[in-house]
Amino acid sequence: MAAAAAKPAAPRPKVQLVWEPKELHRRDWMLVASWSLFALSSLVGTLFYVLRYLFPNVTYEPPLQFKAGLPTEFAPGRVDERFKASFGTWVVRNELGLYALSTVCTHLGCTPNWLEGEQKFKCPCHGSGFRKTGINFEGPAPRPLERYRIGLADDGQVMIDKSAKFQGEKGEWANPESFLYV
Amino acid sequence: MAEENPQSPSSGGPPKPPAPTPAATPAAATPAAAAPAAATAAKPAAKKDDARIAPPQKTYVPRPGLMDQIKDSQIWRSVFRHGYPNTVRNRSLAVLSNVFLHLHPVNVRTSGLRLSFTWCMGGLTFFLFLVEVITGVLLMFYYRPTGEYAYRDIIAMAEHVPMGIMREIHRWSAHAMVITVWLHMFRVFMTGSYKPPREFNWNIGVILLVLTLLLSFTGYLLPWDQLAIWAITVGSNMARATPIAGYEGPLSSLISIDDVNLVHSGDDMRFALLGGRFVGEATLLRFYVLHCIFIPLVATILMAVHFWRIRKDGGISGPL
Numbered sequence: 379m380a381a382a383a384a385k386p387a388a389p390r391p392k393v394q395l396v397w398e399p400k401e402l403h404r405r406d407w408m409l410v411a412s413w414s415l416f417a418l419s420s421l422v423g424t425l426f427y428v429l430r431y432l433f434p435n436v437t438y439e440p441p442l443q444f445k446a447g448l449p450t451e452f453a454p455g456r457v458d459e460r461f462k463a464s465f466g467t468w469v470v471r472n473e474l475g476l477y478a479l480s481t482v483c484t485h486l487g488c489t490p491n492w493l494e495g496e497q498k499f500k501c502p503c504h505g506s507g508f509r510k511t512g513i514n515f516e517g518p519a520p521r522p523l524e525r526y527r528i529g530l531a532d533d534g535q536v537m538i539d540k541s542a543k544f545q546g547e548k549g550e551w552a553n554p555e556s557f558l559y560v
Numbered sequence: 561m562a563e564e565n566p567q568s569p570s571s572g573g574p575p576k577p578p579a580p581t582p583a584a585t586p587a588a589a590t591p592a593a594a595a596p597a598a599a600t601a602a603k604p605a606a607k608k609d610d611a612r613i614a615p616p617q618k619t620y621v622p623r624p625g626l627m628d629q630i631k632d633s634q635i636w637r638s639v640f641r642h643g644y645p646n647t648v649r650n651r652s653l654a655v656l657s658n659v660f661l662h663l664h665p666v667n668v669r670t671s672g673l674r675l676s677f678t679w680c681m682g683g684l685t686f687f688l689f690l691v692e693v694i695t696g697v698l699l700m701f702y703y704r705p706t707g708e709y710a711y712r713d714i715i716a717m718a719e720h721v722p723m724g725i726m727r728e729i730h731r732w733s734a735h736a737m738v739i740t741v742w743l744h745m746f747r748v749f750m751t752g753s754y755k756p757p758r759e760f761n762w763n764i765g766v767i768l769l770v771l772t773l774l775l776s777f778t779g780y781l782l783p784w785d786q787l788a789i790w791a792i793t794v795g796s797n798m799a800r801a802t803p804i805a806g807y808e809g810p811l812s813s814l815i816s817i818d819d820v821n822l823v824h825s826g827d828d829m830r831f832a833l834l835g836g837r838f839v840g841e842a843t844l845l846r847f848y849v850l851h852c853i854f855i856p857l858v859a860t861i862l863m864a865v866h867f868w869r870i871r872k873d874g875g876i877s878g879p880l
């Protein structure tokens with residue numbers, strides 16, 4: 379005890395209480411700048427390619443253009459539902475010719491059903507109703523079903539192009555491409 | 561204006577003689593209140609208008625910068641409750657008040673930072689795990705674990721999905737992770753870091769090693785090619801030999817009623833693992849869920865315990 383007391387108190391380890399930035403010399407600056415550039419470009423490049431990865435180059439959706447068979451296959455006054463599931467299109471024949479209706483309800487985008495007995499398209503979601511022409515007459519739908527571009531291919535088949543839409547409320551059904559006289 | 565300023569040189573009758581220069585120079589060097597007096601003294605023959613034209617002398621107060629304003633905002637203060645980490649206290653708070661960093665020791669021994677001592681293998685393993693999680697989640701956007709699509713999606717991800725090396729990053733990181741886990745374990749063994757008080761953490765680590773191997777094993781099946789199917793067929797045959805629970809394992813014949821074995825190929829360990837008697841679509845879905853959800857979840861929890869226990873057991877062990 380006495381010996382311990384006689385010993386001079388050991389100096390306390392110096393604790394660095396405040397961090398002070400060192401002066402940045404030219405070489406150090408180059409080093410910091412190079413690594414920063416490397417890290418930044420890696421980060422930006424990675425983020426860019428991860429974002430790019432989310433946009434596939436190939437999709438497995440049906441093509442926007444398709445051939446629907448010969449015009450003689452469509453009976454007058456009938457709504458053809460063969461292309462509803464595969465291409466989202468009704469092909470309707472009236473006394474003058476053919477037109478292609480979109481199966482997307484103009485209210486909120488559900489798929490209506492064709493009711494043969496009532497001669498109308500009825501949307502199961504909110505009850506919108508459309509005539510065979512596509513014109514809305516009941517429920518919340520604000521405008522008629524859209525029509526797609528329709529024409530004849532070189533081999534005489536009906537060609538439907540979903541990339542072009544014609545809206546009846548805008549008078550676009552007068553466009554010759556929206557109706558096929560056959 | 562000029563009349564209101566008693567110090568203006570034009571307020572008095574005759575112009576004052578110029579103040580002695582040695583007295584004016586130190587006054588000009590000090591900012592604030594002494595400055596106007598020095599200015600008047602230096603320009604005795606100033607015109608009447610000069611007092612109006614000359615800008616008022618002000619002390620320079622630096623405006624807070626954008627970063628200061630952000631750091632003083634309530635939003636910033638609600639997230640970071642400590643000041644700039646340039647004092648020992650604030651640097652400790654930066655670690656302690658952060659949910660992720662607090663798993664880590666506040667103070668690390670210098671020897672613990674030496675690469676020749678730790679090889680940073682635990683840190684590299686964790687980094688590779690993060691790489692696996694990120695690339696794995698991205699792969700899940702394109703991969704469907706069904707017999708019809710699994711192999712097709714694997715090919716598609718290499719052939720025409722952008723960033724076609726995503727799966728390769730995932731695969732090679734997985735290989736690297738197995739290596740770094742083993743090297744980490746080797747280092748911990750060689751430095752005696754498994755000894756008390758760290759024996760519990762060693763056991764957590766052993767479980768994490770097994771989980772790493774199981775992640776590799778379950779991921780092996782997902783490409784759904786011939787290599788994958790037969791590798792899992794061979795690998796899962798080991799489960800047949802599980803004691804009691806495997807139908808070819810020791811003691812399983814004890815679980816029987818008369819001569820009817822209750823542990824058979826239709827209800828043993830391997831059957832539970834594969835979801836059937838052989839590797840099929842049920843196995844693919846089962847391994848997919850194990851690989852993407854179950855094992856990573858357990859591993860994440862155990863990793864949090866593992867890191868936290870390093871801190872609780874006294875930080876990274878010192879040199880022998």
